[in-house]
Amino acid sequence: MTIIINETLRLYGPLTLFLREVEREVQLGKLVLPANIDLLIPNMTLQHDPHLWGGDVHLFKPERFAEGIARATKYNSAAFFPFGLGPRSCVGMTFATTETKIALYMILQRYTFTLSPAYVHSPMSIITLRPRHGIQIMLESLHKDA
Numbered sequence: 001m002t003i004i005i006n007e008t009l010r011l012y013g014p015l016t017l018f019l020r021e022v023e024r025e026v027q028l029g030k031l032v033l034p035a036n037i038d039l040l041i042p043n044m045t046l047q048h049d050p051h052l053w054g055g056d057v058h059l060f061k062p063e064r065f066a067e068g069i070a071r072a073t074k075y076n077s078a079a080f081f082p083f084g085l086g087p088r089s090c091v092g093m094t095f096a097t098t099e100t101k102i103a104l105y106m107i108l109q110r111y112t113f114t115l116s117p118a119y120v121h122s123p124m125s126i127i128t129l130r131p132r133h134g135i136q137i138m139l140e141s142l143h144k145d146a
């Protein structure tokens with residue numbers, strides 16, 4: 001289940017970019033960043049970059065995380081950071097992933113589900129990334145007498 005959550009966050013994580021303010025001039029590789037500028041860091045662009053992820057970057061392939069995040073990113077921590085990086089990264093990360101797993105386990109114990117033909121794939125970003133027209137799924141109970 002962890003690999004499914006990671007692949008979902010890679011393709012459709014809630015945050016598509018991060019904002020950082022440069023307080024003092026700093027050298028970042030070949031770049032010199034002057035003080036008092038805002039930096040927009042587009043994590044979603046990096047997570048969709050075929051140079052980092054390969055030609056199948058747009059496919060939903062949880063197995064790319066089968067040997068862990070480090071192997072999937074070829075030890076490049078800037079290739080995948082849906083919860084941010086560094087001292088201000090998400091304090092709710094473990095809670096959020098545990099809650100997701102519990103919710104999915106509860107659903108999968110009771111139902112199978114398929115995507116409705118009415119679903120139109122159209123992710124959009126308004127502060128967070130979300131499905132423009134919602135996600136219509138069809139649930140079928142595993143317990144017919146229920």
Ligand code: HEM
Nearest residue numbers: 014015018082083084085087088089090091092093095096
């Ligand atoms: C899938 C769910 C979630 C995702 C993808 C997510 C992602 C993020 C990201 C990207 C940041 C900013 C990190 C940065 O600026 O470097 C953040 C910050 C934060 N998140 Fe989450 N988050 C999630 C769920 C939660 C939950 C459930 C909680 C609380 C229970 C939470 C609490 C926080 C807090 C308090 C911060 C601010 C940390 C700080 O500024 O020091 N998050 N989160």
